[in-house]
Amino acid sequence: MAASASVHGEDDAMDMAKLAPSLPLETRTAASSCRRASFPRWRSSTKSFETRPSDVFLASFPKSGTTWLTALAFETVNRHEHLPSGEDHPVRLHGPHDGVMFFEPTIAAAGGSVDMFAALPSPRLLSTHIPYSLLPEHVTASSSGSRIVYICRDPKDALVSGWLFSKKNMATAAAGANCGNLKQRPPASYTIDAALELFCDGRCIVGPC
Secondary structure, eight states, X not given: OHHHHHHHTOOOHHHHHHHGXXXXXXXXXXXXXXXXXXXXXXXXXXXXXXXXXXXXXXXXXXXXXXXXXXHHHHHHHTTTTSOTTOTTOHHHHHOGGGSSEEHHHHHHHTTTOOHHHHTSOSSOEEEEOXXXXXXXXXXXXXXXXXXXXXXXXXXXXXXHHHHHHHHHHHHHHHXXXXXXXXXXXXXXXXXXXXXXHHHHTTOSTXXXX
């Protein structure tokens, strides 16, 4: 209970830095753990993030329609500036993720800074895989005015899609190509049965473990 209270209540960076090394680390999956993803620094950084009443957070579990939701939200919010049928539409030219900042990776890439969000015009669209319980309280508070749009998918489909995605990354890594910042690779025996067991135990990317 003490560890849980420390994580969900007092998110001081020093407390988290001490707690993180004691957390379980799963090595049988492609997901990197919270501590490897600079979780303590992220928890501390989000305290200085200032919300706006017009903010829209696009929340999703990985492989559950994130790209689709991002594209739909971007086109809806910017429909007066960019005609959906226009050949020069940003989504058509660059893809939806270029127009919507991903909350956690953006903070990590900036060394914990949240200044880049302040420069965004309103309404801001921000994408996240972070569970609702771990979002900053000033984001989830009803007084913030911020909206959270959540998309879900049949868990079975999300599992299979995630497993195939991991297998694809394994093949890319084996070929020596760059496939993102996944530092941990699932072993060659990463079968669908193993993926199912880990998924049901919550030992997967952004899982509750």
